[in-house]
Amino acid sequence: MLPKEFISPFPGLEEALAEEPAVSVRINRGKGICLPTDATVVPWCASGFWLDARPAFTWDPAMHQGLYYVQDASSMVIDMAVRKAVGLLAPQSDLLLLDACAAPGGKTTAAIDALPQGSMVVANEYMPARAIVLAENVAKWGSAAVMVTRGDTSRFRKLHNKFDIIISDVPCSGEGMFRKDAEALRQWSPALVEECAARQREIVANLWEALRPGGILIYSTCTYNRAENEDMLTHILSECPDARHIPIETPENWGTITTDGCLHFVPGHVRGEGQTIFMVSKGEPAPTSIHDHGKQRTTTKEHKGKSKGTSASATAVPEECRKWINDAEKYRFTCNGTKVTIHPDSWDATIKELKNTLDIVCAGTEIATIKGRDYIPAQALALSTDIRKEAFPTVGLTYPEAVAYLRREAITLPPDTPRGFILLTYCGNPLGFVKNLGNRANNLYPAEWRILSSHIPDTPPSII
Numbered sequence: 001m002l003p004k005e006f007i008s009p010f011p012g013l014e015e016a017l018a019e020e021p022a023v024s025v026r027i028n029r030g031k032g033i034c035l036p037t038d039a040t041v042v043p044w045c046a047s048g049f050w051l052d053a054r055p056a057f058t059w060d061p062a063m064h065q066g067l068y069y070v071q072d073a074s075s076m077v078i079d080m081a082v083r084k085a086v087g088l089l090a091p092q093s094d095l096l097l098l099d100a101c102a103a104p105g106g107k108t109t110a111a112i113d114a115l116p117q118g119s120m121v122v123a124n125e126y127m128p129a130r131a132i133v134l135a136e137n138v139a140k141w142g143s144a145a146v147m148v149t150r151g152d153t154s155r156f157r158k159l160h161n162k163f164d165i166i167i168s169d170v171p172c173s174g175e176g177m178f179r180k181d182a183e184a185l186r187q188w189s190p191a192l193v194e195e196c197a198a199r200q201r202e203i204v205a206n207l208w209e210a211l212r213p214g215g216i217l218i219y220s221t222c223t224y225n226r227a228e229n230e231d232m233l234t235h236i237l238s239e240c241p242d243a244r245h246i247p248i249e250t251p252e253n254w255g256t257i258t259t260d261g262c263l264h265f266v267p268g269h270v271r272g273e274g275q276t277i278f279m280v281s282k283g284e285p286a287p288t289s290i291h292d293h294g295k296q297r298t299t300t301k302e303h304k305g306k307s308k309g310t311s312a313s314a315t316a317v318p319e320e321c322r323k324w325i326n327d328a329e330k331y332r333f334t335c336n337g338t339k340v341t342i343h344p345d346s347w348d349a350t351i352k353e354l355k356n357t358l359d360i361v362c363a364g365t366e367i368a369t370i371k372g373r374d375y376i377p378a379q380a381l382a383l384s385t386d387i388r389k390e391a392f393p394t395v396g397l398t399y400p401e402a403v404a405y406l407r408r409e410a411i412t413l414p415p416d417t418p419r420g421f422i423l424l425t426y427c428g429n430p431l432g433f434v435k436n437l438g439n440r441a442n443n444l445y446p447a448e449w450r451i452l453s454s455h456i457p458d459t460p461p462s463i464i
Contacts, residue, residue, distance in 0.1 A: 002178070005190050009224050010257060016268030017179045023054045024073040024272070025463060026106075029113060030142060030385045031429065033067050033464055043254050045076035047113065050271060051463065058451060060461040061402040061426045066140030066383045068464050071106040074176070074265035074272030078107045078167065078218070081277060082114035084248065085165045085216040088285035094118035094346065095164040100153055100207055103130035105137030107169055112143050120145045120347045122163075122354065126152060135361045136449060142385040144331065145344050147354060148361040153203050156210040158357050166207050169220045170200045176222035176274020179267060197227045201235060208240055214286020216246065220277040229276045230260040236280055246279040321368050321375055326388045331364075340368040340375065342386070377421050379446050382430045389430065392423035399460045402426040405434075405443060408450040413441050 008014050026048040027033040035041065035049055042048035050073065057063050057070055082097070089095060095115055099108045102123035112121055123138060123146060125131040131150035138146050156162075173193045174184035204219070211217055219236075221228050236243050248263045250256045255269040265275040317333040321340055325331060331342040343351055343364030351363055367381040381387055395413055397405060405411050405424060413422065417436050421444075424431045434441040 003185070003188055006175070006188065009226070010264070010266045010269070012268040013224070013266055016266075019179070019267070021180050021267075021273060022073060022271045023051045024048055024071065024076070025051065025068045026071050026076055026079075026110065027068045027464060028066055028109075028141060031065075031067055036464065042073045042076050044250070045073070045079040045110070047079065048073060048076045055461040055463060056457050057461065057463075058453060059403060059457050060463055061399070061406065061431060062429070062464055064140070064406055064449075065426065065429050065431055066142055067429060069106060069109050069137070069141070071110070072180075072273045072275075074270060074275035075106055075222075076110060077263070077265065077275060077277055078169075078220070079110045079114050081218045081220075081248070081279060082111050082165065082167070084246075085218065085279065085285075086114065086116060088216065088246070088281070088287075089164055089214070090116075090287045092116060093287075094120070096162065096350065097121045097165040097167065098156070098163045098207070098210065099123045099167045099169070100156070100203065101125065101169050101171060102148075102167075103127065103134040105134045105141075107167055108134070108138060108146070109141040111165075111167060112141060112146065118145075118344075118346065120147070120344065120350070122147045122149060122358075124149045124151065124153070124156075124358070126150065131361050132448075139362075139365070139380040140383050142365075142383050144342050144365040144384065144386055145347065147343075147351060147363045149354070149358040150361055151359045153206040155358055157206050159210045159354070161212040162210050164212060164215050165218065166211050166215070167218045167220070168204060168207055170196075170203050170228075172196050172200070172221040172223040172228050173225070174222060175224045176265075176276075178274075180273060193223075193225055193227050196223075197232065200228060200232055204232070204236060205239075208236075208282070211282045213242070213283050214281065216279060216281045216285060218277065218279050220275060222274055223276065224264065224266070224274055229262045229264075229278070233261050233278050233280070240280075240282070242283045244281045244284060246281055246285070248277065248279060318375060324367060324377065324381060324388055324391045325386050327386070331386070335370070338370045339366055340370065340378075341366050376435070376444065377423075377433050379432055379444070379449070382423060382432045387430065389423060392421060392433075393418050394423045394425055396425050396428070397431065399426075402431060403451070403456060405432060405445060406449075406451045408443050408445050408447060411441050411443060 039049035102108045103125040108123040135148045177184040257264040317335045322328045332345045332348045366378045368375040433444040
């Protein structure tokens with residue numbers, strides 16, 4: 001039952017909230033995944049489709065391989081919004097995007113796919129535990145052009161005029177989650193709405209400083225009320241004289257509802273949960289060229305001393321690790337402490353600048369851990385779109401073997417398997433590494449990622 005203080009702003013909403021929520025996923029085209037031939041595609045996201053029922057996602061190796069992401073269809077609107085922003089800015093340019101409230105990673109991974117080649121994403125999360133989950137999901141998606149940070153958005157004020165696009169999916173009162181999350185229903189109150197609106201105004205003020213002139217802010221909530229949506233748009237337009245509203249037009253048959261500049265996804269009208277979005281630019285949307293933007297980033301002032309989180313003398317990266325990466329010359333390899341990572345060389349100056357300002361969880365893709373004389377290939381390398389699979393002997397697993405691996409159990413390899421690091425695959429796609437010692441194989445799957453449940457389904461989930 002809805003709280004008595006909650007007044008439904010849309011007809012049919014209360015009745016729709018009594019129905020079962022729809023289930024949808026978004027495929028990872030960066031890993032060559034295609035939609036099923038019989039898929040019912042989400043109209044506002046060409047990579048998203050609905051499922052007829054909710055399967056046991058935990059037991060599908062494809063999800064752990066980063067081949068798809070489980071995401072509510074309404075939230076997939078970020079794909080459309082980022083593509084619209086790219087079209088207004090520079091369709092062929094390298095763009096810098098900030099996802100300011102990013103965990104668990106659905107909007108971040110959608111943004112990665114929607115940006116032009118050569119772009120980079122900074123994904124930030126305030127809560128440390130949620131930032132770890134964000135980093136895991138980003139690693140599974142496979143792009144090296146991502147930095148995960150944690151902390152308050154006030155830190156971004158120091159990065160004046162830095163970002164081309166900022167996604168601000170702000171913490172909200174959660175009205176759009178009433179159907180899926182009983183806790184959201186219990187916590188809701190008019191006081192919470194006002195508290196959230198005040199926090200949202202503060203977040204937007206912080207992020208506005210970091211948005212470059214002509215850049216675009218994408219604001220979204222999973223709530224319906226005016227205080228957190230229409231009133232927020234009015235607040236931005238009145239408090240930021242250079243703010244310009246960007247209309248988002250959608251076909252009538254999508255079922256979306258537009259009120260005073262805000263696009264609403266409402267249960268009963270769309271096949272998804274509650275979501276509201278609007279877009280504003282900092283002045284007129286200003287295109288940038290690859291040359292001008294690249295010059296801006298490569299002329300960043302040299303930083304003296306060591307960057308935050310970087311040892312004074314970084315260890316040289318062995319040639320062996322470079323052979324693990326396709327087009328290795330495009331990446332900057334770093335070896336600090338016990339971690340070897342890669343990130344796009346074209347973004348090196350920007351990454352150094354961000355490291356001096358932000359609390360970094362990870363930058364780029366971790367490809368190895370140093371242990372004695374060994375360079376142990378990392379799980380993120382196995383799931384990376386940059387891995388050169390030919391660099392490792394491979395062994396294909398059956399479904400029971402893949403599940404055992406994801407539970408971090410022992411794996412028995414064929415007797416002719418060479419010793420050393422072996423890349424395991426499932427249905428032709430990388431799953432992770434083991435180290436073959438001859439008489440046994442050490443499972444290298446991260447302990448913190450392992451499947452804990454023991455209720456293995458009788459038949460493998462089949463989603464993509």
